[in-house]
Amino acid sequence: MYKINSSQFNYTYRNRIHFPYSISLLVAYIKTKSIISSQFKFEKTFVFRDEKKLDQYIEECRDSDILLCSCYVWNWEITTYLAKKVKEINPNCLIVFGGPQAPLILDDFFEKYPFVDIIVHGEGELILENLLTEFLGNKDFSKVKGISTKEFTSPPQDRIKDFEGMPSPYLTNTVWDLVDKVDGFQWIVSWETNRGCPYACTFCDWGSATATTMRKWSDDRLYKEIEWFADNKIPYIDCCDANFGIYRDRDLQISKKLTEVKSRTGFPETFRTNWAKVSSEKIIPLAKELQSVDLLNAVTLSLQSLDKNTLNIIKRANLKFDTFANLTTSFKDSGIPTYTELIMGLPGETLDTFKTGLETALGDEDLGAILLYNCGLLPNAPMNYPEYREKYKLKSIRSPVFLQHSPKDDRGIQEYENILIETSSYTLDDLKQMYRFSWVIQTFHSFGILEHIAKYFHKTHGVSLMTFYETILEYCQIKNSLFSKEYELLENHIDDGYSGKGWAHYDSDLGNISWPFEEASVARFLRLEDDVLHNEIKQFAQFLENKVNCFSQPDILDDLIKFQVFLLTLRQYLDEIKSEEFLFDWKNYFVNDGVIKQNQKSYQYKNQITEPDPIKWTWEVVWFGHKEIKYKFNPAFLQEESMLIKNI
Numbered sequence: 001m002y003k004i005n006s007s008q009f010n011y012t013y014r015n016r017i018h019f020p021y022s023i024s025l026l027v028a029y030i031k032t033k034s035i036i037s038s039q040f041k042f043e044k045t046f047v048f049r050d051e052k053k054l055d056q057y058i059e060e061c062r063d064s065d066i067l068l069c070s071c072y073v074w075n076w077e078i079t080t081y082l083a084k085k086v087k088e089i090n091p092n093c094l095i096v097f098g099g100p101q102a103p104l105i106l107d108d109f110f111e112k113y114p115f116v117d118i119i120v121h122g123e124g125e126l127i128l129e130n131l132l133t134e135f136l137g138n139k140d141f142s143k144v145k146g147i148s149t150k151e152f153t154s155p156p157q158d159r160i161k162d163f164e165g166m167p168s169p170y171l172t173n174t175v176w177d178l179v180d181k182v183d184g185f186q187w188i189v190s191w192e193t194n195r196g197c198p199y200a201c202t203f204c205d206w207g208s209a210t211a212t213t214m215r216k217w218s219d220d221r222l223y224k225e226i227e228w229f230a231d232n233k234i235p236y237i238d239c240c241d242a243n244f245g246i247y248r249d250r251d252l253q254i255s256k257k258l259t260e261v262k263s264r265t266g267f268p269e270t271f272r273t274n275w276a277k278v279s280s281e282k283i284i285p286l287a288k289e290l291q292s293v294d295l296l297n298a299v300t301l302s303l304q305s306l307d308k309n310t311l312n313i314i315k316r317a318n319l320k321f322d323t324f325a326n327l328t329t330s331f332k333d334s335g336i337p338t339y340t341e342l343i344m345g346l347p348g349e350t351l352d353t354f355k356t357g358l359e360t361a362l363g364d365e366d367l368g369a370i371l372l373y374n375c376g377l378l379p380n381a382p383m384n385y386p387e388y389r390e391k392y393k394l395k396s397i398r399s400p401v402f403l404q405h406s407p408k409d410d411r412g413i414q415e416y417e418n419i420l421i422e423t424s425s426y427t428l429d430d431l432k433q434m435y436r437f438s439w440v441i442q443t444f445h446s447f448g449i450l451e452h453i454a455k456y457f458h459k460t461h462g463v464s465l466m467t468f469y470e471t472i473l474e475y476c477q478i479k480n481s482l483f484s485k486e487y488e489l490l491e492n493h494i495d496d497g498y499s500g501k502g503w504a505h506y507d508s509d510l511g512n513i514s515w516p517f518e519e520a521s522v523a524r525f526l527r528l529e530d531d532v533l534h535n536e537i538k539q540f541a542q543f544l545e546n547k548v549n550c551f552s553q554p555d556i557l558d559d560l561i562k563f564q565v566f567l568l569t570l571r572q573y574l575d576e577i578k579s580e581e582f583l584f585d586w587k588n589y590f591v592n593d594g595v596i597k598q599n600q601k602s603y604q605y606k607n608q609i610t611e612p613d614p615i616k617w618t619w620e621v622v623w624f625g626h627k628e629i630k631y632k633f634n635p636a637f638l639q640e641e642s643m644l645i646k647n648i
Contacts, residue, residue: 001041003041003065006178008075009075012406013406014405019178021175022190029125029128029166030129042177046082063090065092067086073378074401083095086115087115096131101379119147120147121157126146127145127147163216192217193222194243195214198243199242200382201304202388219254236272239274240274243276244276252289258290258295259290262293262295287299291335298627301328301341305357313347344431345374348423358370358466362445376418376419377396399500400417400500405514406513437473443525450472468544471544471548473487475544479543486524510618519623526571526631537561562582569609585597604638609621
């Protein structure tokens with residue numbers, strides 16, 4: 001019997017790690033082929049990145065006949081290290097690479113990685129079956145479609161049209177066959193309800209990798225898998241669909257099954273997915289159903305850019321802003337929070353169009369929090385094709401993969417990705433300025449540090465939101481203040497990031513994990529005493545008033561700042577109920593009519609986080625609480641007691 005080892009290295013987050021889903025799919029399928037499977041023994045899959053285990057993994061492959069490697073941007077370096085070492089001690093081992101990081105454009109791949117024997121392109125189930133069949137025969141792999149070797153690249157393998165004969169890696173317990181149960185660890189399931197993507201966005205390899213073909217797993221299989229997740233007490237489902245909700249009626253029934261099972265068993269605890277992009281009537285009922293049992297924290301909507309030219313260049317022009325705006329409004333009306341994603345540095349984007357897009361996004365309050373990311377170049381995405389790179393003059397830098405919230409000391413071999421730093425439409429200096437805007441918008445608006453100060457000056461004094469946040473950047477650069485100290489850290493972070501040193505930010509006071517910089521900034525601000533934060537905000541507000549030549553009554557401004565600080569989840573307050581008295585009716589001002597009324601109010605709300613440990617508190621508020629919006633309170637839900645009514 002031939003021995004097959006496999007690897008699908010993942011990272012741990014909060015003592016959670018993904019099952020080796022891709023490898024499990026392959027093994028489950030091969031086990032249905034009795035003639036083949038009877039001659040191969042599949043060993044445990046290498047999942048943990050622990051450097052101490054690498055020597056053990058290598059030694060386990062000393063007598064292996066085949067090593068299957070599932071390759072992603074977060075495990076390429078450790079996978080190639082493993083494969084190289086295995087080849088050194090076991091030259092006869094057939095080493096097979098697959099997954100989204102295995103390149104379609106080979107160039108000098110086999111010269112750089114001579115220890116790799118075969119690259120699998122696309123879906124692996126049928127290809128692996130044919131590889132193993134040929135392995136048992138004459139080993140003439142040129143007969144196998146969908147692969148590359150040092151000698152040839154064969155024609156593509158047709159996509160799987162019918163999933164009927166494709167067994168579940170969960171219902172067959174294949175995942176448990178391939179991993180060890182580890183005390184203290186919880187497993188995350190990767191889950192497909194469909195496979196494929198109808199879009200061809202150039203920054204993504206999803207649509208191109210699946211040839212845009214959409215195929216569905218059977219309802220019966222999916223319902224049984226949901227029961228399996230509950231039976232095995234799986235806390236987290238990472239749904240890998242490119243567009244969950246695209247099959248409206250069917251996906252609604254899946255959502256109802258998830259809620260029914262959680263209501264009955266308590267599992268799964270959380271469901272995350274990529275939502276269908278274009279239709280609110282498809283998505284809203286699903287999201288409401290999932291949220292009804294707290295399976296869903298918030299919905300992330302992938303807007304990516306608001307510039308029409310950029311959207312055309314990245315082949316995303318079919319997804320209109322009006323569609324997203326209507327979608328977010330529907331979500332808000334249904335009480336479902338949303339996050340809107342934008343990508344910095346897409347081809348076609350300029351600093352001016354980026355700022356214009358941000359202003360548009362800020363002006364639509366229903367879009368919710370705004371998340372911004374660097375533009376990465378995936379190996380098999382159309383954006384990384386030579387002709388595309390040449391057309392738009394793309395320049396990139398090799399940068400350590402940023403794995404937010406992962407343990408600082410549990411990374412093993414460093415992984416890298418390529419991020420864009422310059423195109424024909426923007427310079428590196430332009431990109432750095434985009435990043436500064438990204439930081440100030442996320443930190444002070446999305447996380448709420450100055451959100452209501454900005455809205456007040458916009459509503460009452462006509463100060464545009466972009467002018468407001470541009471002024472913060474100006475203030476940070478010329479004032480010796482708490483904000484300017486944070487800005488100094490930001491500048492060092494930007495210089496390090498765009499010089500290839502990486503984007504992880506560490507602060508021992510915030511725990512031994514990597515942070516997105518804006519999250520770390522917020523965590524540090526929320527740890528301040530309320531009077532310290534109040535004075536800092538007041539100092540900035542006065543700077544703003546002088547800058548734009550508009551002035552508020554001192555009692556109004558001071559009461560407004562008091563209200564802004566009151567809404568934030570500050571470390572200073574650990575009581576169950578947080579309450580405060582105000583001179584003005586700020587709830588009505590922000591939620592309803594925008595008219596300032598001297599109407600003495602006492603507001604209160606239940607504190608979402610009362611954790612006494614400072615590290616755990618920070619994680620609960622900013623990390624775990626990000627998608628649940630636990631770092632600030634919505635004024636619409638304040639409890640109030642009216643004491644005096646007097647219009648001014």
